[in-house]
Amino acid sequence: MMARTLGTQAIPPTPRNEANDPTSLVARFGADQPLHLDCGVALSPLTIAYQTYGALNADKSNAVLICHALTGDQHVANVNPVTGKNGWWETMIGPGKPIDTDRFFVICSNVLASCLGTTGPASLLVDGGAPYALDFPVVTVRDMVRAQAMLVDHLGIDTLFCVAGGSMGGMQVLQWAASYPERVFCAMPIATAAKHSAQNIAFHEVGRQAIMADPDWRGGRYLAEGVRPEKGLAVARMAAHITYLSEPALHRKFGRKLQDRAAPTFSFDADFEIESYLRYQGRSFVERFDANSYLYLTRAMDYFDLAADYDGKLAGAFRGARTRFCVVSFTSDWLFPTSDSRAVVHALNASGASVSFVEIETDKGHDAFLLDVPELFATTKGFIDSAARARGLVEAARG
Amino acid sequence: MMARTLGTQAIPPTPRNEANDPTSLVARFGADQPLHLDCGVALSPLTIAYQTYGALNADKSNAVLICHALTGDQHVANVNPVTGKNGWWETMIGPGKPIDTDRFFVICSNVLASCLGTTGPASLLVDGGAPYALDFPVVTVRDMVRAQAMLVDHLGIDTLFCVAGGSMGGMQVLQWAASYPERVFCAMPIATAAKHSAQNIAFHEVGRQAIMADPDWRGGRYLAEGVRPEKGLAVARMAAHITYLSEPALHRKFGRKLQDRAAPTFSFDADFEIESYLRYQGRSFVERFDANSYLYLTRAMDYFDLAADYDGKLAGAFRGARTRFCVVSFTSDWLFPTSDSRAVVHALNASGASVSFVEIETDKGHDAFLLDVPELFATTKGFIDSAARARGLVEAARG
16 A cells, blocks of 8 residues: 555655755855845845856846746756756757857846745754744745845846746746846746736645645644655645646646556556656655745745736836847646736737747647747747847857 | 644544435345446445436336536435535426426436445445445446446336436446447436546546545545544645636636735735635535545546547447437536547547537536536527427426
8 A cells, every 4th residue: 555655765854955055156145135025024144046157248248047937946057966957948048059158147046935055944044943944934026036136236247138937937037027127138938927827826725735734744844853744745746747737748648548557457556657657746846845945935926916016007017118028928838828928918018118929839838938849949049139139249159 | 823724623533424314315235236346346235325306207218317426416406414505406407497307207326436325435344344445446437337227227217318417427428328328318428528638637646645645544444543534635625626617717706816804914824715715625525525435436537438448439339329419518618628528529420329519608617517507508408308309208288
């Protein structure tokens, strides 16, 4: 019967805080530089873990900030030192890639409240003390962007050439354009929305309830008590993972194929390939992610409603912006469907912004922004190159 | 912090087996009448709990079998004695309703492996002993239909005038038409499919893993040990419930409305109405349903692939059938989308069957088959009345 439950292998109950990733750069902000959060708390101290690629030019006009998604990290274009896997957007970012590190200085930081180097609920409240757990303040997407702005200041950069990202990363892109319009020359929100839908809040709530239902969650204090809510977090990941794929992609990859056998077992073992795939997704996720961070980051996405800060009028968020926008959606993305992107585009048009909108035909679902989708690369390269010319950034000669 | 977890109220750990519902009729089949299951087991004894409405006519030609969905029950048109709620299809069935109990003898039985009167994993393996738990054999939709056929025999009925049902009930309708074509005059599969999709298997697997991850599941032996996996079952129900609704319906009902307050709480309380609604759905479900039954019934749906019994050719399932079919789907049903119904219709056409197909425009999602959808009632009445005339059933005079 043991095979019927998840997470039976031993996983060390190590907090995934800043100590775990010696390869990332870190910016530390002390008591003199608190981060003022939407909830009213002044958070201090604050550590931001980040990676950079390429070189900043003399007038500091070639910086590109990449914003990662819910469970992403700063290792956008280098091998992740914890998982050993390639950077999560190596297809997009690197020498000669659509976002060309021979031309641009690319920055990616781990978001506030995550668990991969930046301060979050697994960080220690006091040196040598217990982790924050639920004493960590609830943060918003705007708070994440405020922290990124502190990092950009710290790097001595005034205006970012580009801010780009997908999903929760796209929410940060929109928030950057709204909060700091004069600091963003061009912006690329991909597979995202200006507000989280009721259905998406519902899926997040299921994931949170799965975590909190795990007795090893211990009211959030699991790290101090030497355990981890592995099973609950795995169930949360499994539910979320379904929403990242499209039904056609699932059908193409798995269909009703049985796992290593010719006939059903008439049991609750993983008969179907999709079952063992999901169980694997759940298991591998708990090895790299902190359950409380999952609660905080899903909550931040739920709270995201950019128009709410502008009397409910989304166009107000972009009023007077001179940022150039390229909005991208995918036909089979049902988590952030094209209608969400279209609402953003309408608001941008209403505010007089420069915007192009590309809906890419693919059956890969929401995850398409992370996958090998040539039309996404071509769209990105075209947009970036055109904006770079407008910005006066000369293309590097290639031999 | 207690408000952050589910199922904190005390729920008596009472098995929901046949003892709980004294109002239903029961048919008992002893050792001389075992139910031969697809897994090879001969199940005995077998109790089937059912309800009937209206009167069987002299030549026993006016019987309508209603097949219920995953968590449904036999109380299709009477107040449920356990929950106190109206019958689940009272809008459809009753005097003067589309399926008119003044004309038809309506039967609805609790499916095999459920927990509301019919034998299932919560039933006692031996009188006075422990419940079956996971010693209950894994059953299929075909096994459910075999059990229903035993009940129909028991009632002395040869040919059913109609078999109708939605979702898992629709799977049973299709299986009836395939297994006993000569015993079904007309059939109405609603919001269903001839096979369960990879995405649907995935959602079921998440629910099962949530149940099995609950330490109170106890390897399935929770009833014998006086506990119940309430939190895991609630999470399973919450995840499933999202799939029963459409995104537009969720948006219309809940949107991003906050629960009894003007501003977010910056916490993990149920800030949004959709969150408290889902938590309520989870809590109320565990009061009426058995977790192991949920495992068995979802498994039966996953295994359902009618074409597999006919060399992968769905038309083979209906070859030579003289049953009249009315297939119904709903535009906003993403659990059993219209494409699933269209595949059934194509196979019926290929097999030369008589079939009409109605796709009903609604934003109510999969649950539309249970809701007040006038076009569904009109479609059902038209189909039933037409088939009754063909069957020579004279309409009762109404005064």
